[in-house]
Amino acid sequence: MNDLLDIQHIAFELASEKYALKISDVYEIIRLQQISPTHNSKFFLEGVINLRGKVIPVVNLHKRFKLIECARTKETRIIVVKSREEMIGIIVDKVDSVIQFNDIQPTPKVVAGIDGEYFEGIGITENGVISLLKIDIVLHD
Template identity: 55%
Template sequence: MNELLDYQYVVCELCGEKYAIKINEVYEIIRFKKITYLHNSKAYLEGIINLRGKIVPVINVHRILGLEDYSDTKSTRIVILRFDDELVGTIVDRVIQVTKFSDIQPTPETVDEISGNYFEGLGITQDGEVIAIMKIDKLLNAEH
């Protein structure tokens, strides 16, 4: 767990809850844009976007985690992640900040009724707020 303290994290919001992603896994953050739907794709695959000439699949993390679906608002963002030498977009309700944690605790079996397998730990901020740290490889390799 201590090695996780060395990272900075991008804190995002999904359905009113905060989640963190290691900043080194984030390629860039873009405003929500039109997503081209793909027929016969997995339920969590929202579609694809064109990112400066590169086709990037966009997944709906809300569906993977069993949360209420997102609403496209002014705050909605697509976080482009680096995963297995590819780029993958994830939809978040909003991006809040970049932070470091003062402590990181092991993940319990469930976090807000979501399987703990999707999280690396629970980060604790300087002011005592607890934020679940997403395990990107588990999220993006999840079978649904």
């Protein structure tokens, strides 16, 4: 956990819950744009976008985490990440900030549940806690 303390993270919100990704996993943050639906076996794949001539799949994390879907607003963003040599967009309700944690704790087993492998730990801030995602596992499991 201590090796994560020296790393900056991008904090974001999904259904009023706070999450973060390592900034090194983030390629770009863009405004929500038209997503073309695709026929795919993964229930959480929203579709694809055209990002400067490159087709990027877009994942709906609300569906992935079985969260209540929020209305998309002017704050809704797509975070484009590089995961296993592939660019993938994830829809988030709001990007909050770049953050570096002073304390990161292991994810409690009771909280982790069946999807515990999705989390690297819980970042502690003066405003609360933030779940740190293992984006490769979230997108490819």
